[in-house]
Amino acid sequence: MSSILLKNLRAVDKGMDKICDIYIADGIIKKIDENIICESDREIDCTGLVAMPAFFDMHVHFRDPGLTYKEDIVTGCSAALAGGFTGVACMPNTKPETDSAETVQYIITKAKGTGVKVYPVGCITKGLEGKELCNYKMLKAAGAIAVSDDGRPVESQTMLRSGMIAAEEAGLPVISHCEDLKIIDGGIINKGRISEQLGVKGMDRASEDTITAREILTAETSGCSIHIAHVSTRGSVDIIRKAKQQGVKVTCETCPHYFTMTDEKLLTRDADYRMNPPLREEEDRQAIIGGILDGTIDCIVTDHAPHSKEEKSDFLKAPNGIVGLETSFAATLTGLFHTGKISLEKLIDLMSVRPREILGLPVEKIEAGQPANIVLADLEKEWVVNPENFRSKGKNTAFKGMTLKGKTVGTISDGKLMFFEK
Numbered sequence: 001m002s003s004i005l006l007k008n009l010r011a012v013d014k015g016m017d018k019i020c021d022i023y024i025a026d027g028i029i030k031k032i033d034e035n036i037i038c039e040s041d042r043e044i045d046c047t048g049l050v051a052m053p054a055f056f057d058m059h060v061h062f063r064d065p066g067l068t069y070k071e072d073i074v075t076g077c078s079a080a081l082a083g084g085f086t087g088v089a090c091m092p093n094t095k096p097e098t099d100s101a102e103t104v105q106y107i108i109t110k111a112k113g114t115g116v117k118v119y120p121v122g123c124i125t126k127g128l129e130g131k132e133l134c135n136y137k138m139l140k141a142a143g144a145i146a147v148s149d150d151g152r153p154v155e156s157q158t159m160l161r162s163g164m165i166a167a168e169e170a171g172l173p174v175i176s177h178c179e180d181l182k183i184i185d186g187g188i189i190n191k192g193r194i195s196e197q198l199g200v201k202g203m204d205r206a207s208e209d210t211i212t213a214r215e216i217l218t219a220e221t222s223g224c225s226i227h228i229a230h231v232s233t234r235g236s237v238d239i240i241r242k243a244k245q246q247g248v249k250v251t252c253e254t255c256p257h258y259f260t261m262t263d264e265k266l267l268t269r270d271a272d273y274r275m276n277p278p279l280r281e282e283e284d285r286q287a288i289i290g291g292i293l294d295g296t297i298d299c300i301v302t303d304h305a306p307h308s309k310e311e312k313s314d315f316l317k318a319p320n321g322i323v324g325l326e327t328s329f330a331a332t333l334t335g336l337f338h339t340g341k342i343s344l345e346k347l348i349d350l351m352s353v354r355p356r357e358i359l360g361l362p363v364e365k366i367e368a369g370q371p372a373n374i375v376l377a378d379l380e381k382e383w384v385v386n387p388e389n390f391r392s393k394g395k396n397t398a399f400k401g402m403t404l405k406g407k408t409v410g411t412i413s414d415g416k417l418m419f420f421e422k
Contacts, residue, residue, distance in 0.1 A: 052375050062090045076088075198269065228252035257324070
């Protein structure tokens, strides 16, 4: 194994914020101290850079198998490294769906050697059809990290409850996509003033809030845990906050676009601002920020959802979804850190610690004796988002043309420098 000496950096982790050097060898952090002098295969002057535990995104779509013209596991992992992620959990709406041991193993095998640990999320129901539960013990044994029917809800509460109980017995967290399809009824953006102004069918916020409430009630009455995906509404934040106060075993996530943008972006009639759930209104954006600040929202994810340029070219017919791995950290810095709302330690908790804890994975630490999984970042670097420079096949970003402050410049995975653009 090679060795790396990182010089003159600022190391930040829980209970740590200091200027130091970090020596890495054989994949392990060997020493953290001032003015380390030793032989190494590579020495990097990190003056002006911050080192943090590498990030984990518990909600991505790598489109592999079956939809690799949008993204594949190799390009998705490359995008992840550029964003500071050394681990991701990929959702099961592939072709075929991730409901068999073979598909789980395919994903894990294809990710080997990329520098990113890819953890497949299996289906709650076979084929995501909501009719028959999957074999969770089989999925777990094959390497699945959780189960979800992401992309759609489990429409039957009885089926969901049975799945939650069986998944808990198998040791698999359940991730719920909260959306009442009958309420959505073909809507494509948030229902409100903007949808009316554009003359397009809207997605009522009640679609998210009612299923969030249903999932929490099911968790409470069954004694099982539930993780709510991509929270976007004030109502859902309030429901989850109250449930946590009452001791319900619920966790949740949100995405950078929900605390940085509103549905005003849709006035451009650009499908790159269409995702599911959709951009909401200012009161929702503020509620998402409030939920992050008070701990109601556990983690920040991307819901990285690549589509081709052709698919995104028609505002009315385009599929929902945007890419996010290469902008998530910068958008979070810009929207929350540089505005004084959160500390770096809180950001690390949101993007590195809590996602791993929720999935039952070891938490990365900047500490001697720990595996060297580290992100290097320039917190002050301002850059304009140009999707043509993305490593992802998907260029469908809602942050295009925006100036963000802060950027990942290096990612070390198991002691190897897998990405570096200082």
